[in-house]
Ligand SMILES: Nc1ncnc2c1ncn2[C@@H]1O[C@H](COP(=O)(O)OP(=O)(O)OP(=O)(O)O)[C@@H](O)[C@H]1O
């Protein structure tokens with residue numbers, strides 16, 4: 323009775339450890355499986371434990387624990403005895419492998435398990451989801467000692483937990499992929515709105531380069547040729563081509579579908595790059611851009627492209643809001659600073675019509691838009707990006723006129 327109570331307490335401790343592993347990294351399966359396997363093996367005093375997941379080609383070994391010099395095959399065919407145990411959907415307990423029928427019949431993998439692996443007692447428990455076997459939890463002993471009913475029950479519980487963990491990571495991954503796909507589509511749409519400006523941004527350095535080329539030709543065909551001046555013109559050409567390449571690189575960076583990459587960033591750099599991209603758009607709409615970027619801000623950790631995406635959305639929203647103004651100044655203010663307890667603060671303010679009570683309440687909702695061709699996804703994506711960076715994004719009215727969007731990102 324006393325030992326059973328002790329076992330129950332240990333079991334509960336193990337479950338909370340698993341739950342912690344799930345909470346800590348809901349998208350990362352490995353630590354969860356490792357935690358579950360460690361607990362299962364330890365609590366039922368087995369020497370070795372393993373997880374195999376069902377794939378089309380067979381059962382793939384995804385986690386192992388314990389001490390053994392034997393290295394089991396990474397992939398086991400569905401026709402192997404382990405594969406057949408899994409297909410049977412029920413726990414299989416073999417108290418003595420050496421007297422089992424499969425061993426006597428000379429099943430190659432069973433012979434291997436006993437003669438090379440040195441195992442005597444085995445327990446396998448399938449993981450089942452929606453009536454379908456998705457994997458198998460295996461524990462084994464090198465000594466001849468049957469598992470107790472309590473131990474079998476324990477391993478069955480752990481296999482069920484592992485099935486839940488698998489499902490959680492699968493959903494989390496799907497959700498992330500959907501979100502990333504959506505963000506990418508929104509980015510393409512946002513940049514699509516800038517095409518005219520981007521073309522302009524490219525045309526400038528390219529025409530300057532062409533002019534530089536003409537000039538250098540003239541210097542060279544002079545009699546006598548002026549090599550020094552020609553050289554200067556060629557340098558001018560090169561610099562302008564580099565500028566055009568920078569623009570292309572920046573656009574390419576935003577358009578490419580990349581996995582997120584966290585790095586240490588100076589938020590001011592990120593902002594300056596986006597302002598360069600949106601400059602012509604502002605000009606076209608008679609908008610003056612004023613920046614006040616605080617020097618020596620603490621660095622943040624973030625994904626450059628995602629943060630540029632946020633800035634781009636806020637800037638385009640502001641320009642679009644002001645483009646409808648019949649009169650009055652059209653000013654876009656961008657500034658950065660610090661909020662003591664929160665990190666770096668970025669503010670984007672316009673002198674547009676501002677936010678109505680309804681808009682103020684709903685603007686971060688997906689698909690909320692007041693624009694004839696809007697998707698209404700811009701701000702909801704911005705918010706999820708900022709929150710994924712550990713910060714917050716909010717909007718307020720700005721007196722006497724306009725809207726103010728601010729976000730924070732923790733300093734590193
Ligand atoms: N600076 C602003 N001034 C006034 N209203 C704004 C401003 N920014 C956003 N809004 C309001 O919030 C709504 C939602 O903005 P959001 O960026 O999410 O979508 P959208 O701009 O309408 O479409 P898109 O998906 O193309 O970005 C806008 O339709 C607009 O009504």
Ligand SMILES: [Mg+2]
Nearest residue numbers: 635639700701
């Ligand atoms: Mg928008």
